[in-house]
Every structure is written in structure tokens, then in C-alpha cells.
């Protein structure tokens with residue numbers, strides 16, 4: 326078996342791994358690169374494999390950095406099934422079209438600039454329509470069910486406790502009779518005792534493990550402390566007449582905050598002082614509203630506490646002063662009205678969506694607070710604000726950062742260093758080797774070091790494009806997959822030549838065999854003439870190429 330690491334190597338985003346067995350080629354995740362301009366551009370580069378040759382894909386969860394390049398994959402010829410849990414399919418059905426819409430809008434914005442400066446216009450990565458069409462390739466699968474995908478590959482999803490529908494992927498690869506290798510991909514690993522979701526499933530064994538390390542250099546404090554701090558930030562901000570703006574991922578982080586606030590307000594409503602209940606909490610993100618509906622449609626993913634709340638009639642994703650807004654007009658009103666409020670809005674890393682408007686209207690106000698509750702990738706607007714930039718550009722306008730900037734990592738949906746190490750410790754049969762991915766360099770290094778020290782397991786930190794050959798006990802370098810920069814037309818010609826070869830050779834053999842049996846000579850002459858024409862075209866092309874080479878010198 327050969328594994329190629331094609332994303333989330335020494336960075337957090339772009340999760341994408343290619344597994345090749347004797348007769349099968351499949352992908353684990355096909356996520357979007359997110360961050361600085363140069364990282365974003367990586368999404369537009371050709372895949373390092375031919376999408377038409379991929380038999381199927383296995384998707385760990387719906388977050389865009391794991392699923393966001395699926396429509397591009399299909400646009401470029403992938404025709405297989407995409408296996409994921411039902412909740413992941415449900416979430417992708419809103420998140421991918423939303424991403425397509427963002428791609429179109431941003432592309433239009435960029436093209437306007439290009440038009441003005443006379444540059445060549447670009448196509449969006451994919452459109453809303455292409456994203457919608459990609460949904461029919463999804464195949465929902467249950468947690469805990471072992472599924473034989475073909476003679477070589479068997480799959481099982483286990484709950485990763487990271488977001489609704491998120492999974493740890495177990496794969497059994499059988500290339501030879503009697504020889505089986507078990508590969509486990511942690512996906513994004515959640516935390517124990519988080520609201521709504523079950524704890525990450527403890528895996529028994531693996532021969533090889535690919536593990537994430539997003540918060541590998543951090544230790545989270547308990548989330549109860551962060552809830553208390555959030556409440557205190559809301560109180561002080563409201564007292565000084567400002568707004569609390571919470572950039573939040575539409576899936577899970579937003580619902581976690583709503584869940585925690587619901588718990589708090591449910592307790593608070595019984596007390597004397599009711600003033601606090603007048604502070605409205607707005608969820609201003611159509612995607613979050615839709616995602617919340619999907620949560621309520623997938624209660625089988627909930628933990629016991631959440632199910633108990635539902636059983637006593639307390640909807641954990643709703644409370645007295647919570648308001649969901651959908652229309653643009655409702656969203657605008659939030660910035661016109663003077664009353665203090667809490668605004669939960671997406672995108673989580675402030676790269677797109679309504680959050681940018683709320684930041685524009687609140688960052689300059691010293692009365693307001695911005696509260697980060699999730700991971701901010703390097704180079705994103707969120708990361709720059711979090712790291713203390715004093716002036717940021719939003720919609721081409723320079724905005725002063727005067728608001729109070731807070732960060733509550735306790736809401737994170739990722740295991741911290743201790744969580745990752747404890748999870749690996751729970752394997753009864755430890756992996757022979759662990760590949761550490763999905764983290765910035767410091768985080769990856771630290772997890773890798775801890776695994777070696779505490780578990781005595783060899784680790785490897787893959788580079789982008791690196792391939793490894795796994796045979797039984799040994800892991801050997803398997804080269805590098807480079808980006809195929811040849812033009813689309815060129816690749817199409819190459820594919821067609823291969824096709825013609827495969828049709829022509831058997832036919833030719835048969836022709837030789839029955840040379841004298843009166844084969845239709847008119848048809849043969851036709852083919853001969855066409856071949857001569859192609860020959861002429863190729864000679865012309867060669868002359869052209871030789872010419873341009875001379876001129877180049």
C-alpha cells in the first residue's frame with residue numbers, strides 16, 4: 326500500500342490523503358486550503374493525481390478544510406462514491422453550496438479588480454450549482470458498521486466527538502490473501518465531556534495511525550471556566566454599552582455556545598434579577614441557522630446529557646432571549662440599532678460572510694468586545710485581529726481595532742496535547758508508526774515528541790506531496806507526487822491516446838488474425854486516412870514547438 330500526503334501537512338487545512346493498494350485508489354478527505362493568499366491559491370492548483378482514476382473517497386467530517394474541494398474533484402472527473410456518516414452528508418448539503426456561493430462572490434470581486442487592471446479573468450473554484458451537483462455522489466453510512474467497499478478495502482466510522490457526524494476512520498487493507506494491514510485516521514479529534522456530542526471513540530488497535538495535532542502545543546482549560554468568562558465578558562460589555570461579537574464556525578462551535586448559554590439562562594431565569602434576560606443574543610448566519618436545524622434532525626449523535634434535556638422538554642439549542650436572523654435586512658438592522666447585544670456570526674475565521682460586516686461596525690468601538698472561540702488559521706483576518714493588529718482592512722476599508730479582543734480556547738472542538746496523547750494511549754495494540762498531520766509546525770513537533778517520549782512509538786511528519794510505501798512492518802520512501810502543471814488540453818490528449826491504444830491494440834490483433842477474411846476495406850481506408858491526418862497534425866505541432874523554443878532562446 327502507498328499513502329500520499331496531499332494536504333494538512335505542517336498546516337491545519339487542506340486535509341487530503343491518497344491511498345493506493347494493488348487494485349484500488351481512494352482518497353481520505355478532500356479539503357480546502359484556508360489561510361493566507363498563497364495558501365488559498367493552492368486550491369486552484371491541479372490535483373497531484375488524476376481524479377478520474379480514483380475509485381472512491383472516504384470523508385471524515387463536513388468542515389470545509391476536509392470537504393471543501395469535493396466539487397472541484399467531481400468537476401475534474403471523479404465519478405466514485407463518497408462515503409461519510411449521515412449527519413456529515415446532511416451538513417455537506419448546506420456547507421458545500423454555501424462554499425460555492427462564497428467562491429462565486431469572491432471570484433466576482435477579484436475579477437472586477439482584474440478587469441480594471443487589464444488582467445486575465447479567472448473562473449471560480451466551483452459554483453453553487455456545481456457544489457449542489459456534487460451532493461449526489463455522497464453515500465451515507467452508519468457509525469460502527471463494518472463495510473466491505475471492495476475485495477481490498479473495509480471501512481468503519483467511529484464517532485470522533487469533534488462536530489456533528491464527525492468520524493475517526495478505520496480501514497482494513499487486504500492486498501494479499503491472509504495479510505491485512507489496519508490503517509486508522511483520527512480525523513479531527515474532539516474533546517471529552519463537551520456539550521451535545523459523545524466523547525471520541527477509543528480505538529482498539531491499528532498498524533498505522535495518521536493523527537491530527539491542531540492544538541498539539543496547547544493545554545485547554547476546562548470549558549466551564551470559559552463559559553463563566555464568556556458570561557462575564559457579556560456583562561461588562563453590555564454595561565459599557567457595546568456589543569459582543571463572536572466569530573464562530575457555523576457547525577458545532579455556534580451550537581456549543583448556544584447550548585452553554587441555554588444552560589446558564591435556564592438557571593438564571595429562576596433568580597430575582599431578570600435584567601440580564603433583556604440582552605438579546607442573535608445568531609446572524611443563515612448557515613448556522615440551517616446547521617442548527619440539521620442538529621435537531623440528528624439526535625442519534627447526541628450524548629446522554631443532551632438527550633436528557635430534550636426528554637424534559639428543554640430544547641438545548643434555544644432559550645428565551647435567543648433570536649435567529651436570516652434575511653440581509655435583519656442582519657443590517659443589528660448594526661443600526663443602538664441596543665447592546667450578543668452577535669454570533671460566521672465564518673469562524675472571519676474570512677467571509679456576515680461576520681465581516683459586524684467586525685467592521687464593532688472593531689473600532691472601544692465599548693465592544695470580539696470573542697474568538699475557535700481555531701484561527703495563519704494569515705486569516707481572525708488570526709490577525711487575535712494576534713493584536715491595530716488596523717485591519719475589511720471590504721477595502723481600513724478599520725482601527727479599539728474593541729476588547731478576547732480568546733476562549735476552552736470552546737475548541739479539538740483535543741489538546743494531553744487529549745491526543747491519552748487517546749493514543751488507549752489503543753490496546755499500539756500502532757507501529759504514527760504520521761502526525763493537521764497542525765502548524767510547533768504543534769506537530771510537540772505531539773510527535775510526546776508520542777516518542779511517552780509511548781515509545783516512532784513518528785513521521787510528512788511533507789506536502791510525500792508518498793510512503795507500507796509493506797507489512799516496513800515503511801519506505803515512495804517518492805513525491807508533484808503537481809501536474811501541463812494544460813488541461815494536454816492531459817486530455819494524453820488520456821485519449823491511452824483510450825485509443827486500449828481500443829486499437831486488441832482490434833489490431835484481431836485484424837492480423839483475420840487479415841484475409843474480407844474485412845470491410847472501405848472502413849480500413851477511412852481509419853488509415855484519419856491516422857495520416859493525425860500524423861500531419863503532430864508534425865505541425867512539433868515544428869511549432871521547435872520554433873517557439875528557438876525564439877525563446
Ligand SMILES: [Zn+2]
Pocket residue numbers: 386388487488513
Ligand atoms: Zn474539523
